[in-house]
Amino acid sequence: MFDNLSDKLDKAFHILKGHGKITEVNVADTLKEVRRALLDADVNFKIAKDFTSRVKDKAIGQDVLTTLQPGQLMVKLVKDELTELMGGDAAGVNLSGNPSVILMSGLQGSGKTTFSGKLANFLKTKKGKKPLLVACDIYRPAAINQLHVVGDQIGVEVYSEPENKNAVSIAENAIKHAKANGFNVVIVDTAGRLAVDEEMMTEIANVHKAIQPQETLFVVDSMTGQDAVNTAKAFNDRLNFDGVVLTKLDGDTRGGAAISIKSVVNKPIKFIGTGEKMEAIDVFYPARMAERILGMGDVVSLVERAQEQYDEEEARKLQKKIAKNEFGFDDFLTQIQQVKKMGNMKDLVGMIPGAGKALKDVEIEDDAFKHIEAIIHSMTPAERTKPALLDAKRKIRIAKGSGTDIQQVNQLLKQFDQMSKMMKMMQGAGGKNLMRMMGGMKGMRP
Template sequence: MFNNLSEKLDKALHTLKGHGKITEVNVAETLKEVRRALLDADVNFKIAKDFTKRVKEKAIGQDVLTTLNPGQLMVKLVKDELTELMGGDTVGINLGGSPTVILMSGLQGSGKTTFSGKLANFLKTKKAKQVLLVGCDVYRPAAINQLRVVGEQIGVEVYAEEGNQNPVEISQNAIKHAKANSKNVVIIDTAGRLAVDEEMMNEISNIHKAVNPQETLFVVDSMTGQDAVNTAKAFNDVLNFDGVVLTKLDGDTRGGAALSIKSVVNKPIKFIGTGEKMDAIDVFHPDRMADRILGMGDVISLVERAQEQYDEQEARKLQKKIAKNQFGFDDFLTQINQIKKMGSMKDLVGMIPGAGKALKDVDIDDDAFKGIEAIIHSMTPDERTSPSIINASRKKRIAKGSGTSVQEVNQLMKQFDQMSKMMKMMQGGGGRKMMQMMKNMR
């Protein structure tokens, strides 16, 4: 996520290293590189220029605090400005109304239908809402079928009317259906349209007037950069939408849309899409995104995702097993599955401070655990419960069954043994000893 921009900003901010005081000369040099990094990320020239001007005004003449060097102070100033540029505060979705009506708008191919499903899944699982998806794309072949597949995947009802080519009528009927069937959220997936297509723009305007939605969201493919920002302005002039959704942020995006769109349309980014899976959706937090862009990670989001997968009862069972030295490969597999539920590995690594930079050239695949899982699944129930019984002949059989080598099985056994010892140590008050040892090593 924004790897190019992160790398260039990191290089720009390093030009201040070693200076005892921030001066106009070294600030100008640094901010010239910052502006160049923003322009390379497809940020509008005026926005990039105003951004660096504001940072310069705040930086000039500031004495370096005793706990900071100039580079760290400049990072803080840039981080604060990035946060403001992307909206400042987190803005949630309005779930008022009975039912809540959410109208999706955007260009063709921006990912509206997929995101409609992600949002429905998010509201169903995180907010305990009864959601109805509505297919109002009456032009694109198989659009309704796509929505039905998505709805089936997440267990959400899809409302559509075969043969009816009037999306205004369909959306009104869908709301009546929602009220009659105790649905408290209606998400209307509309056809993609070009801002220059007056007839199609009038159509979505008519849908908007007919259903009076609590939320009108504009879906943007973040990989289209500055073009997406210009389109957002044209749509906003017609719809006066409530918020922006950035999709495909897991791709090789330059970041221009995320950094520019708030300044151009003065509407908050409310959600981001971070992958293909139906749970790959995040509420947009400008401050956390600024941290990630500057390589500081996003520990808060990482902890929140971990807490979502945390099962207190299972954790207590695990603690007892560790205490009795009964931690086996089945338990290890359970931990892997919980990590996988937290999101894509690339996204999770980006949330760990410094990890994104350290692993920038490493391709982190979502199938990173595939080999480990294959090895464990090739073990017998007894072997998974009591790893100590796995001898040389068993290792050969496990390697053959998993399509791996004996060396890979040995490596996993060694890592598992080290992890088991570490967990045992942390359980028995060893955590405090370890922390003390680390302090003494400084």
């Protein structure tokens, strides 16, 4: 996420390395590179120029604290300004209606239908809502089928009228259906349209007028850069939407849309899509995103994702097994599954301060655990429960069965042994340290 921009900003700050104080000359040189990095990321020229001017005004004349170097101070100033540029504070979604109606809008291919499903899943699992998805794309039959597939995947009902070619009446009928059947959120997925298509823009404006949604979201593909910002402005002029959704932030995005869009349309980014899975949706926090752009990581989001997978009862069972030296490969496999549920590996690594920079040239695949899982699945139930049974003959059989080699099997056994010892140590006095640590994580809040 924003790898190129992060690298270029890092190089810009290196100009100040070794300088004892901030001067107008070295600030100008640094900010020239910062502006160039923003322009390369497809940020609007005026926005980039105004941004660096504000940073310069704050930097000149600042006394550098004894604990800070000029480069560190500049990183802080850029981080604060980036946070402000992207909206300052996180913006929530308006769920005040009964039912709350959310209208999705955007270009063709922006990922509206998939994101509608992600949002429904988010509101269902995180907010305890009962959402209804509505198929209002009357031009593309595959869109209706796609929404039904997504709905089945997440266990959310989809309302559709395949024979009806009037998007307004479908949306109105869906809201009546929601009221009659106890749905408290209605998410209306509309057809993708071009801002220059007057007929299509009039249609979505009519849908908006008829259903009076509490929330209108503009979904945009973040990889389209500055074009996305220009399109958002055209849509906002017609719909006056409430917020922006940036999809495909897990791709090779330049970052221009995320940085520019708030200042152009004066509407907050509310959600981001970070992968293909239905769980790959995050509330947009400007400060956390600024930290990630600057290579500082995002520990709070990492802890929040860990919290979501934390089960107090399971943790107690695990604690007892560790205390009795009964921690086996089935338990190890369960821990791996929980990590995988937290998101794609590259995204998780980017949340660890310094790790993204240290591993920038290392390709981290989503199936990083694939060979480990294969090795464990090639063990017998007895071997998984009692790793001490694994002699040379059994290891050869497991290597063949998992499509790996004996070195990989031995490496896994070594890692497992080290992990078991570490977890035993963490039990500490009376076996309380692990539970205290897990409980502390659960209590952490941004």
